[in-house]
Amino acid sequence: MKLDIRGLGDLLIGDAQADRVVPPTGFTAWLTLFSAGAMAFLAVFALALSLATGRLAERWGDELARTATVRISAPEAQMAAQTAAALRVLETTTGVARARALDDAEQAALLEPWFGPDLPIDQLPIPRLIEVIETAEGFDADGLRLRLQAEVPGAVLDDHTRWRAPLVRAADRLRLLGWLSLVLIAGATAAMITLAANAALAANAQVIQVLRLVGARDSYIARAFVRRFTLRALGGAAIGMGLGCLAILALPSADAAGGFLTGLGFQGWHWLWPPVVPVLAAVVAFFATRAAARKTLEEMP
Amino acid sequence: MRNEGQPVIELEDVAYNYGGGELLSEVSLSLSPGSFHFLTGPSGAGKTTLLKLCYGALVPTSGQLRLFGQDRREMGRDDIATVRRRVGVVHQDCQFLDHLSVEDNIALPLSVSGRDLLAEGANLKELIGWVGLRERAKARPPELSGGERQRAALARAVIMSPDVILADEPTGNVDWEMSQRLLRLLIELNLMGKTILIATHDLALIRAAKAHVQARVLRIAARRLQLAGADL
Numbered sequence: 209m210k211l212d213i214r215g216l217g218d219l220l221i222g223d224a225q226a227d228r229v230v231p232p233t234g235f236t237a238w239l240t241l242f243s244a245g246a247m248a249f250l251a252v253f254a255l256a257l258s259l260a261t262g263r264l265a266e267r268w269g270d271e272l273a274r275t276a277t278v279r280i281s282a283p284e285a286q287m288a289a290q291t292a293a294a295l296r297v298l299e300t301t302t303g304v305a306r307a308r309a310l311d312d313a314e315q316a317a318l319l320e321p322w323f324g325p326d327l328p329i330d331q332l333p334i335p336r337l338i339e340v341i342e343t344a345e346g347f348d349a350d351g352l353r354l355r356l357q358a359e360v361p362g363a364v365l366d367d368h369t370r371w372r373a374p375l376v377r378a379a380d381r382l383r384l385l386g387w388l389s390l391v392l393i394a395g396a397t398a399a400m401i402t403l404a405a406n407a408a409l410a411a412n413a414q415v416i417q418v419l420r421l422v423g424a425r426d427s428y429i430a431r432a433f434v435r436r437f438t439l440r441a442l443g444g445a446a447i448g449m450g451l452g453c454l455a456i457l458a459l460p461s462a463d464a465a466g467g468f469l470t471g472l473g474f475q476g477w478h479w480l481w482p483p484v485v486p487v488l489a490a491v492v493a494f495f496a497t498r499a500a501a502r503k504t505l506e507e508m509p
Numbered sequence: 510m511r512n513e514g515q516p517v518i519e520l521e522d523v524a525y526n527y528g529g530g531e532l533l534s535e536v537s538l539s540l541s542p543g544s545f546h547f548l549t550g551p552s553g554a555g556k557t558t559l560l561k562l563c564y565g566a567l568v569p570t571s572g573q574l575r576l577f578g579q580d581r582r583e584m585g586r587d588d589i590a591t592v593r594r595r596v597g598v599v600h601q602d603c604q605f606l607d608h609l610s611v612e613d614n615i616a617l618p619l620s621v622s623g624r625d626l627l628a629e630g631a632n633l634k635e636l637i638g639w640v641g642l643r644e645r646a647k648a649r650p651p652e653l654s655g656g657e658r659q660r661a662a663l664a665r666a667v668i669m670s671p672d673v674i675l676a677d678e679p680t681g682n683v684d685w686e687m688s689q690r691l692l693r694l695l696i697e698l699n700l701m702g703k704t705i706l707i708a709t710h711d712l713a714l715i716r717a718a719k720a721h722v723q724a725r726v727l728r729i730a731a732r733r734l735q736l737a738g739a740d741l
Contacts, residue, residue: 226620228609228613229617231606231608414604418605418617419617420589421600421604423591425586426586426587428621
């Protein structure tokens with residue numbers, strides 16, 4: 209659809225007299241306000257879902273793609289020696305940028321979600337983990353496995369590919385679903401506002417008749433209705449967006465509990481996205497009402 | 510633009526069909542600038558239809574209709590809107606926007622044509638006073654009496670200083686005194702050079718008008734338009 213800059217300009221400038229020709233009340237006013245508000249509320253959640261899954265996919269796709277883990281399972285007495293041997297192998301492996309063994313505190317933090325705090329890790333036969341960061345070129349996983357097998361019998365290399373790929377795919381699908389939801393919400397908003405505009409135009413047939421009688425052009429009549437519905441949609445969507453943001457803010461913080469669901473929110477500059485929702489709702493309302501008004505006026509004798 | 514003296518509205522052998530039947534047939538009419546016409550005939554004869562043809566609300570089934578020199582069939586909606594700014598219409602049922610005040614309703618033609626209401630404020634007040642509605646300017650149309658509504662409709666019809674005023678039974682819902690007052694207003698407008706066409710049943714009104722202006726009386730009978738008898 210061609211962007212009607214002049215039409216949008218006229219809409220913003222407005223015409224106080226033209227605004228008054230459309231009766232200010234009626235069920236269509238509430239219908240538009242409510243549907244725009246409800247849709248904006250849902251759009252904020254869809255947006256938050258898309259952005260959160262986007263972050264997740266990015267993290268799993270980029271950050272985890274460059275990491276691997278070596279797990280050392282050995283008797284207590286051999287643990288330090290095997291860890292040092294594995295680190296030596298890793299230091300001499302092409303494609304490994306750096307490798308380091310996690311200390312007890314870091315391992316305890318990893319287990320904390322399952323075993324709770326203050327885990328006596330030194331009393332448990334827990335394997336030692338070595339975090340491996342790859343270079344951009346990456347390493348030969350099969351070759352490294354063979355070397356570790358030969359020099360460190362208790363070492364197992366996990367390059368995360370088994371579980372990372374489906375997670376990244378799932379996150380990407382979720383992000384796509386989020387954006388699809390936004391498109392569907394925009395479509396549903398357009399449909400509801402079109403219905404409301406059609407109902408308003410039909411209910412105000414006499415108003416249109418009087419306006420035509422006194423020399424109003426159809427563009428003037430359409431503009432009056434379009435402006436009324438666009439501003440209503442903007443107002444309703446602004447309220448819905450505000451409530452949606454409050455609901456997002458009321459979710460438990462990611463830092464406090466961790467995990468994907470608690471990370472369902474906006475971070476940093478992503479908070480600039482919600483205010484776009486009412487503007488988009490107004491743009492959708494503008495084009496939906498304009499199309500409805502033009503069609504109805506064309507069909508009216 | 511029309512030349513001075515040329516008809517503002519002209520019908521030539523116009524027919525109009527409605528609901529499968531012919532409502533008007535072979536109608537020819539020429540309204541010159543500054544002329545005063547009455548249109549009579551029984552109810553359902555087609556007076557309102559003829560008025561609607563004259564302000565472009567209807568398109569003739571056959572024949573030629575020219576509004577300010579333009580062929581009606583070649584006119585788009587915007588052209589019709591432009592014609593409506595040059596033709597003031599007073600309907601029998603006086604349609605208003607009920608959510609606006611009387612003053613705003615009278616100013617409506619100015620609003621829709623983009624005129625500056627502040628600049629026109631003095632004229633608007635004067636006009637409201639001229640039709641005797643100064644005290645009722647802020648009232649809503651449903652609060653007005655029949656006569657007040659007719660006067661408000663007349664004020665709205667003339668606020669753009671149109672070339673032509675078409676009135677459909679303007680005295681249909683008012684008493685004799687009010688009908689005389691409305692007639693005086695219309696005569697005054699005609700003396701200012703406006704073309705007037707009034708559809709009415711009221712023969713007394715026609716006789717009263719003929720005492721002041723040179724008015725032609727037309728009659729629709731058997732779907733055709735003819736000059737009325739000399740007894741009028």
